[in-house]
Amino acid sequence: MSAFQAPTGTRDVLAPESSRFESLVARFARLAELAGYGLVVSPMFEDVALFSRGVGEATDVVTKEMYVFEDKGGRTIALRPEGTAPVVRAFVQHRPVLPWKAWYATPCFRYERPQAGRYRQFHQLGVEALGPQDADLDVEVVALFEGLRRSLGLEGVELRVNSMGDAACLPGYRAVLASYLSDHGEELCADHRTSWSRNPLRVLDCKKQACVSVRAGAPLLRDALCDACEAHFDRFLSGLGSLGIRWTRDDFLVRGLDYYTRTTFEFRASGLDAAQDTICGGGRYNGLVEELGGPPTPGIGFAAGVERILLACAVEGVELAPERATEVFVVDVVGGGSARDLTDALRRAGVAADRAFDGRSLKSQLKQADRSGARVACIVGPEEEAAGVVTVRWMRESGAGGPGPGRQERVARGDLVEAVARWTR
RNA sequence: GUGGCCGUAGCUCAGUUGGUUAGAGCGCCAGGUUGUGGCCCUGGAGGUCGGGGGUUCAAGUCCCCUCGGUCACCCCA
Numbered sequence: 001m002s003a004f005q006a007p008t009g010t011r012d013v014l015a016p017e018s019s020r021f022e023s024l025v026a027r028f029a030r031l032a033e034l035a036g037y038g039l040v041v042s043p044m045f046e047d048v049a050l051f052s053r054g055v056g057e058a059t060d061v062v063t064k065e066m067y068v069f070e071d072k073g074g075r076t077i078a079l080r081p082e083g084t085a086p087v088v089r090a091f092v093q094h095r096p097v098l099p100w101k102a103w104y105a106t107p108c109f110r111y112e113r114p115q116a117g118r119y120r121q122f123h124q125l126g127v128e129a130l131g132p133q134d135a136d137l138d139v140e141v142v143a144l145f146e147g148l149r150r151s152l153g154l155e156g157v158e159l160r161v162n163s164m165g166d167a168a169c170l171p172g173y174r175a176v177l178a179s180y181l182s183d184h185g186e187e188l189c190a191d192h193r194t195s196w197s198r199n200p201l202r203v204l205d206c207k208k209q210a211c212v213s214v215r216a217g218a219p220l221l222r223d224a225l226c227d228a229c230e231a232h233f234d235r236f237l238s239g240l241g242s243l244g245i246r247w248t249r250d251d252f253l254v255r256g257l258d259y260y261t262r263t264t265f266e267f268r269a270s271g272l273d274a275a276q277d278t279i280c281g282g283g284r285y286n287g288l289v290e291e292l293g294g295p296p297t298p299g300i301g302f303a304a305g306v307e308r309i310l311l312a313c314a315v316e317g318v319e320l321a322p323e324r325a326t327e328v329f330v331v332d333v334v335g336g337g338s339a340r341d342l343t344d345a346l347r348r349a350g351v352a353a354d355r356a357f358d359g360r361s362l363k364s365q366l367k368q369a370d371r372s373g374a375r376v377a378c379i380v381g382p383e384e385e386a387a388g389v390v391t392v393r394w395m396r397e398s399g400a401g402g403p404g405p406g407r408q409e410r411v412a413r414g415d416l417v418e419a420v421a422r423w424t425r
Numbered sequence: 426g427u428g429g430c431c432g433u434a435g436c437u438c439a440g441u442u443g444g445u446u447a448g449a450g451c452g453c454c455a456g457g458u459u460g461u462g463g464c465c466c467u468g469g470a471g472g473u474c475g476g477g478g479g480u481u482c483a484a485g486u487c488c489c490c491u492c493g494g495u496c497a498c499c500c501c502a
Binding site: 005008059060061064065081082083108110112113114115116117118119122123124125126191205255257273275276278279280281302303304305306307308309331333361362363364365366367368369370371377379381382383391393395405406408 | 426427454455456458460461462463493494495496497498499500501502
């Protein structure tokens with residue numbers, strides 16, 4: 001065990017795994033840009049109040065999971081526990097023209113006990129779209145993640161949707177639910193028996209049998225939605241249908257952050273354990289911008305967990321990155337000067353080239369060439385050096401009609417780059 | 426924050442009722458082949474047995490503490 005280790009709940013991602021990570025982000029970036037979203041890069045830390053106000057004072061994320069510290073100027077700072085609040089803050093600060101559509105890929109930090117699919121530093125991909133209240137925007141946002149899912153080839157993913165209502169109907173429902181719960185408070189699970197009044201909606205989300213039984217008889221928000229919310233949700237659902245996106249309505253989908261209104265949704269991966277199977281979660285937050293000091297502005301977005309998506313891909317055997325192997329390995333048993341110059345020339349020509357160092361033996365260098373995955377080795381020994389040529393050795397099958405492993409030919413040094421570019425194409 | 430399980434080489438793991446100098450496979454390095462990778466053979470490097478304390482003539486092994494990993498709860502991506 002080494003003297004220093006990555007802190008609890010964090011991890012190092014080395015190649016080749018890191019290329020899967022990179023490839024996922026790149027794929028998402030392409031889809032987001034394709035849909036008119038622009039990259040937003042905002043600070044990894046913010047005034048702690050941004051999160052307590054934005055995410056909700058009473059949420060677990062705020063009360064017990066934030067990395068908070070005081071900086072040398074006496075400011076109380078928090079490492080971002082999620083991506084939405086910072087993006088909305090950036091919007092309020094800069095006021096770009098509406099509609100404003102942004103995407104991001106960022107580390108997030110939450111002080112929790114690590115577990116499969118849960119880390120203290122994890123990574124989120126997300127989008128936020130501010131301005132329109134049009135339900136078609138809700139459809140677009142969901143379709144964006146659905147597009148990523150499809151492009152990855154992930155199959156075991158379920159989309160669950162719900163409407164949280166808005167300021168016109170949610171408070172009324174909350175009161176109705178609260179009065180129902182006050183009649184059944186004794187039947188709730190141990191945790192909620194005392195705490196349900198703080199946030200009655202949380203009970204709907206509880207997995208304990210006691211709460212599940214109670215909620216079975218509870219009044220439903222779907223029956224309390226106002227006409228406007230009802231119409232919005234209907235248009236959202238029919239829009240999903242029109243795009244061929246399958247969904248399941250879940251009356252108990254109550255997401256943990258305070259800012260959601262109307263549309264909420266989650267993508268769940270069946271290959272993961274139920275406790276951490278949400279690979280993407282999001283919804284509308286029509287009050288958040290105002291809450292953070294901006295003008296009343298509707299918004300919607302989602303955040304997707306990179307580690308969890310990667311985990312789901314691994315479970316389904318989905319290969320992400322056709323990892324870019326070295327194409328040409330230069331073996332130089334003379335002095336290394338040729339290796340230096342030839343690899344540089346190959347790289348300038350866009351060919352992935354590598355070499356050995358420290359004057360290793362021919363055998364050792366060829367072994368490294370083999371390990372690198374290169375299809376060809378370019379060998380420079382005393383004979384080649386004297387004749388101004390290189391020996392090209394095929395290390396692998398080269399496809400139909402090509403030379404097989406072990407076949408060699410000589411090429412004039414000056415022709416190498418062009419010849420290799422032709423072979424490796 | 427609470428609970429279960431687990432820490433021996435870079436990786437995966439053996440290590441008997443406590444008993445000489447802690448092993449294997451894979452990987453790595455070198456040689457077998459003074460110009461040829463993969464397969465094979467031979468050899469080599471690599472370990473504060475997670476850390477600290479205790480019991481004992483003797484601790485990888487038993488006890489306590491601690492750190493770390495992992496899984497679950499809570500909650501979330």
